[in-house]
Amino acid sequence: MRQARRALSGALRLPSPTTDYVVHRRVPIPMRDGVELLADHYQPQTANPAGTLLVRGPYGRRFPFTVLFGSIYATRGYHVVFQSVRGTFGSGGEFTPMVNEIADGADTAAWLREQPWFTGTFATIGLSYLGFTQWALLTDPPPELAAAVITVGPHDFAQSSWGTGSFSLYDFLGWSEMVAHQEDPGRARAVLRQATAGRRVGAATLDLPLGTGGRNLLGDGAPWYESWLQPPQENPEHWRRLSAAAALDRVDVPVLLLSGWQDLFLDQTLDQYRRLRARNVPTAMTIGSWTHTQMMTRGGPRVLRETLGWLDTHLGGAPDTRRSPVHVDIHGAGWVELPDWPPATEHRELYLLAGGRLGDAPSGGAAVTSSFVFHPADPTPTIGGRLLSADGGYRDDSALAARPDVLTCTGERLPADVYSVGVPVLEMAHRCDNPHHDVFVRVSEVDSRGRSQNVSDGFRRFSSAPQSGVVRIELDAVAHRFAAGSRIRVLVAGGSHPRYARNLGTGEPAISGQTLRPATHTITHDTRSRLILPAASVPPSAH
Secondary structure, three states: OHHHHHHHHHHHOOOOOOOOEEEEEEEEEEOOOOOEEEEEEEEEOOOOOOEEEEEEEOOOOOOOHHHHHHHHHHOOOEEEEEEEOOOOOOOOOOOOOOOOHHHHHHHHHHHHOOOOOOOOOEEEEEEOHHHHHHHHHHOOOOOOEEEEEEEOOOOEHHHHHHOOOOOOHHHHHHHHHHHHHOOOOOHHHHHHHHHOHHHHHHHHOOOOOHHHHHHHHHOOOOOOHHHHOOOHHHOHHHHHOOEOHHHHHOOOOOEEEEEEEEOOOHHHHHHHHHHHHHOOOOEEEEEEEEEHHHOOOOOHHHHHHHHHHHHHHHOOOOOOOOOOOEEEEEEOOEEEEEOOOOOOOOEEEEEEEOOOEEEOOOOOOOOEEEEEEEOOOOOOEOOOEOOOOOOOEOOEOHHHHOOOOEEEEEOOOOOOOEEEEEOOEEEEEEEEOOOEEEEEEEEEEEOOOOOEEEEEEEEEEEEOOOOEEEEEEEOOOEEEEEOOOOEEEEEEEOOOEOOOOOOOOOOOOOOOOOOOOOEEEEEEEOOOOEEEEEOEOOOOOOO
16 A cells, blocks of 8 residues: 555655555534534544644545545644534534535534644635635634635535526536435446436426426435525525625635636636635645536646645644745646736737637727527537536537538637737627527637637626627636637627526516527627737736
8 A cells, every 4th residue: 555655646746655544534523513424534643743624515534535635634633523513424413505515614623622732823724615614614714724726616606597697507407416416325336327417317307497407307205405595685684694705805825726728617716716825825726627526636736746745834834835925827839837816918809800810909880790599499509618527628619610600700710829828708689579688798719620619708697678789708717828820710609508508588486487588699890899819929927
């Protein structure tokens, strides 16, 4: 085992293991209401432990979590307490996502400080829901908390599920289905079920009404799901219980944020960085060309290296070797270090022209228009992007440009590389004959062979009077190199299903709506319809 650990550390370029460890399993930790939560305690076999780590999550304490959040740190001298949250994998009580994490996290910290082996201070680590539990603890930071490493961890579930005005259907129906069955018996059956999950969830997203379709998929599991289909403005108190946003105004310990350009929580990670930096909280951020599910596969070596470096510095007192607060991978070009995000850069304006063209100057003469019809019975499909799915991320989206319900504008071949690092914005003279409609926009790169690949998306739901005027949509933040010889493409559509629940066109509630009504979108090709793209001939740097 020692030889295997050394070999793994060498392959991942991690610091060498320093000690063996033992695991104390199913340690009961009492909560204030009498419920006991179970944890595994990884105890390093050393007289001089490096510190203590707390990990709290709902996905069990088995492989691969045993390695990713247990043995890797224990063999480097850290005590690790890996706890299953309420109602999961032997812990008492009922699991209701997010609701109990603030109180249960505080009670776990209180238990931790009473243990005879406790090192006096601790840090938190973890990804996704294991990141949310960290934000929950940080709403009232314990005095012993010294640092946090939060990987793709949301702080506000309302923002991630309803922030565009439409429910993020595929992500959170799929997540609910996964959690509902993650403790079913039979390992082989579980693997098969996960392998076929995309097909089942995709079919359920087309069922109407959404409440019934989701329940038919979930059966008796995930009793919380219907409450998620009610927008935050209809029940603000319910959604307040699913938020740990107060932590962004209270945390003062060093926080390392790790994310991916194609992660579904990217916008929240960037918001976290901006708000913590504004308060002068010691904060650093690393973003790679990864999806949510790639953070601990393709992104794993860098994530582990940077996590260990942050813990060694802010928990173990080692010198800080991080030279710049921001590390980003420019997709297609490689890693750069930056003093802040977003970096100062030039911008380039590209105009949506008639005939499917994208140009550096608007058309002269009388403005012309282009139209397309969004049919909710045949919604424009999601291809790639910030999706919680193996089908997410950078994908060939050429099929979108061939659809009649998508407006496509493609530029000329680029004479030289263009580095786009920042936040693209699309402004568009747009009108729609249906007040209940969505606007989905995408920037893609078309390579020299004609293959199109997504770069950045934007989405917004409208539901008032028939809309007419200039629509302004901020797309996802990017760090991307458009290669010389490629072409920049803009796609405009009336939806992206099932990433976002399709707009039925009637204004009926998401949970119960069934009536379908199409929407005709019209774009005017004049000076108002343009892509404002961060663009430079060289990549940004820390200098």
